[in-house]
Amino acid sequence: MNIKFLDLAKEYQDLKTELDSAIFKTLKNSSFVGGKNVEDFEVNFANFLGARGCVGVGNGTDALEIALRALNLPKDSEIILPANSFIASIEAVLNSGYKAVLVDCADDFLIDTDCIKNALTSKTTAILPVHLYGRACNMQKILDIAHENHLKIIEDCAQAHGAKSIINEKLRNVGHIGDIGCFSFYPGKNLGAYGDAGAISSNDIELLEKCRSIANHGVNTKDRYNHRLLGRNSRLDGIQAAILDVKLKYLSTSNQHRRYIAHLYTQKLSEIPYIITPPSPLYEDHCVWHLYTIMIPSTSEKRNQLQEYLQNNGISTGIHYPKSLSQIKAIYENPNCILHPSPKAEQYAQSTLSLPIGNHIEEKEVDYICKVIERFCETN
Known part of the structure; x- marks a missing residue:
């Protein structure tokens, strides 16, 4: 696939x-x-x-x-x-x-x-x-x-x-x-x-x-x-x-489909050890799931290994974002930037991975992606 x-x-x-x-x-x-x-x-x-x-x-x-x-x-x-x-x-x-x-x-x-x-x-x-x-x-x-x-x-x-x-x-x-x-x-x-x-x-x-x-x-x-x-x-x-x-005209319907796909991801991935799913929305319209972003609570190396494993199994993913804003040279060296401690943002930078979501994703794709992730976790 x-x-x-x-x-x-x-x-x-x-x-x-x-x-x-x-x-x-x-x-x-x-x-x-x-x-x-x-x-x-x-x-x-x-x-x-x-x-x-x-x-x-x-x-x-x-x-x-x-x-x-x-x-x-x-x-x-x-x-x-x-x-x-x-x-x-x-x-x-x-x-x-x-x-x-x-x-x-x-x-x-x-x-x-x-x-x-x-x-x-x-x-x-x-x-x-x-x-x-x-x-x-x-x-x-x-x-x-x-x-x-x-x-x-x-x-x-x-x-x-x-x-x-x-x-x-x-x-x-x-x-x-x-x-x-x-x-x-x-x-x-x-x-x-x-x-x-x-x-x-x-x-x-x-x-x-x-x-x-x-x-x-x-x-x-x-x-x-x-x-x-x-x-x-x-x-x-x-x-x-x-x-x-x-x-x-189709945005509301498209957003509703994204909610459905996000629900399937959370349902299936919650059963897999080491994978942290995104927080559940507080109410139905709270989130329109532009991205479905999971966390691998380890080092960025483990996250990158999962990304490579998914790619080798035909699944494209994204990292949003590999550095927090406070870790970007053009920002932390800028005299007009005031940086407060951002440990959570830095944690997200090394542990998050965005899975495919959108109108092109259906239940069979979610099943396959989750099975591949489960296989990775079992062997790593």
């Missing part, structure tokens, strides 16, 4: 008729930059989230940088974020001219709210929680900390399209719980384009309009050549918007 970690070709074949129609319609109408495709997707994605608005941009990293600029934080601001994340999260903070404060994670892979409290200083102006692996952060606690300390919240939702957090006893989609939310639509995401793409969401319409202006050369939306500020070029193109609008 040959099991891909990600199978975008199969995904395309499943939606080929609708996707081809959307793409060719865009080509026929020459709606390449801006236009109805982008407008429709922005409205539809905002409605999906339950947010007041959305701005399409070039990619997820741009979304973070534009959001940070739009918030206009003080020059010497410190922004708290987790050590367990992709480098784009901290890259955006540093490239925006702020100090990045890295703190550790809890047992659910996500930012530890106690660590946030311990990292607060008079220069802290914002928290950047990362909804990692498809799992929503505890936004109620983060909101409470932010309100008590007059902080902004920038949600990194690159891996959490459709994940929800409980706020005041009600489920809310991530992306419009804090002041502003940032999404990536990189092809491998739960909602992925066929190239780079991203979006910014918020309930603050004035803030969104500022983001839109920054993303389009600082243009005043009512006067094309009245540049109210120096912006940048980061626009969601029409073809990607058309593709995303088609795929958005």
